[in-house]
Amino acid sequence: MALYADLHRHLGGALHPRIIYKFLRRTDHPILNYFPDYDGFYNWFTRPCRTLEEFVKIHSLVEELQSLEHLPYFCLRLCRGAYTFENLQYLELRYNPYFRTDHKLTPAKRLAQMHLIVEVITMNLRPADYPIIVKQILCFDRRLPLKINEAILKVAQDNLGPVVGVDLAGPEINTEKTEEWIKLMARARASGLKTTCHLGETGIDNVDPRYFATLDRIGHGIHIPLQKPSMLKELSKRQITLEVCPTSYKQTGVLKDFSELKTVFNRCREAGVAIAVCTDNPGRNPSPCTLPGEYERLIDNDVIDFRQLKEIQGEAFRSAFGFAGTSRFL
Numbered sequence: 001m002a003l004y005a006d007l008h009r010h011l012g013g014a015l016h017p018r019i020i021y022k023f024l025r026r027t028d029h030p031i032l033n034y035f036p037d038y039d040g041f042y043n044w045f046t047r048p049c050r051t052l053e054e055f056v057k058i059h060s061l062v063e064e065l066q067s068l069e070h071l072p073y074f075c076l077r078l079c080r081g082a083y084t085f086e087n088l089q090y091l092e093l094r095y096n097p098y099f100r101t102d103h104k105l106t107p108a109k110r111l112a113q114m115h116l117i118v119e120v121i122t123m124n125l126r127p128a129d130y131p132i133i134v135k136q137i138l139c140f141d142r143r144l145p146l147k148i149n150e151a152i153l154k155v156a157q158d159n160l161g162p163v164v165g166v167d168l169a170g171p172e173i174n175t176e177k178t179e180e181w182i183k184l185m186a187r188a189r190a191s192g193l194k195t196t197c198h199l200g201e202t203g204i205d206n207v208d209p210r211y212f213a214t215l216d217r218i219g220h221g222i223h224i225p226l227q228k229p230s231m232l233k234e235l236s237k238r239q240i241t242l243e244v245c246p247t248s249y250k251q252t253g254v255l256k257d258f259s260e261l262k263t264v265f266n267r268c269r270e271a272g273v274a275i276a277v278c279t280d281n282p283g284r285n286p287s288p289c290t291l292p293g294e295y296e297r298l299i300d301n302d303v304i305d306f307r308q309l310k311e312i313q314g315e316a317f318r319s320a321f322g323f324a325g326t327s328r329f330l
């Protein structure tokens with residue numbers, strides 16, 4: 001029986017490395033020159049990185065593989081795995097549609113192709129044999145010019161329903177553009193989309209409180225309770241949920257030990273800020289990385305107890321952008 005909800009998972013990091021490797025073989029991809037066997041590929045693909053930037057580089061490789069013609073292959077497999085091995089009832093999958101367009105096209109044609117990307121993904125996230133509910137979040141990117149991010153907003157607005165929200169992703173750079181991104185979030189919200197934003201993942205510097213008025217959730221945000229707990233009051237008042245992805249912080253070099261998350265969970269609980277535990281890029285983590293696995297690691301490292309776990313599992317459904325069904329946790 002499907003049970004859980006995951007609110008933060010990237011399409012580029014959702015797939016098991018074996019699926020990616022089989023795909024590379026099928027298409028005779030040149031990267032196989034470096035990785036003649038699966039073990040070598042696996043170790044490279046799932047190795048911990050020193051920085052978020054380094055982590056994002058491998059992500060870009062997968063994004064390019066997920067082109068229009070190959071998206072059905074990846075979508076089916078990720079639904080199948082999430083339903084079968086993780087007991088997911090509900091999943092919010094996020095991706096940047098622009099990065100999946102054909103790089104050989106002109107910029108204008110790439111923007112136009114984004115509609116098709118979303119359409120194909122929507123059609124292929126409902127496999128009859130694996131009845132998981134999957135909703136989409138479209139990602140803006142900090143590396144992209146405003147014009148492209150605005151075009152992504154338009155695609156999200158045009159596909160409201162299957163697309164339930166927008167996110168700001170990419171390396172934590174270009175903070176001088178903060179106002180531009182906050183305005184995009186506000187426009188998204190005004191058109192009925194929900195909003196989340198990668199903030200406070202590697203440090204506190206990009207957490208500008210002006211974001212809070214436009215956000216429903218924050219992707220990560222762990223450096224708010226760690227470094228600026230005074231901001232938690234505002235998050236609680238606005239009922240902004242943090243999406244916390246434990247294994248990610250070890251993979252991107254942000255935390256050394258799971259026990260460091262104790263402060264995050266304790267301070268949020270005291271301040272009345274909800275946390276949803278999520279997986280981020282489970283395919284990039286050493287196997288098996290699943291949502292139930294993340295729950296177990298938090299218990300195992302004494303970050304939370306079983307009673308708190310139940311609350312957190314319920315929180316994922318309460319904070320979901322597009323869940324309208326019933327869950328045993330609500």
Ligand SMILES: [Zn+2]
Nearest residue numbers: 010198219280
């Ligand atoms: Zn993320």
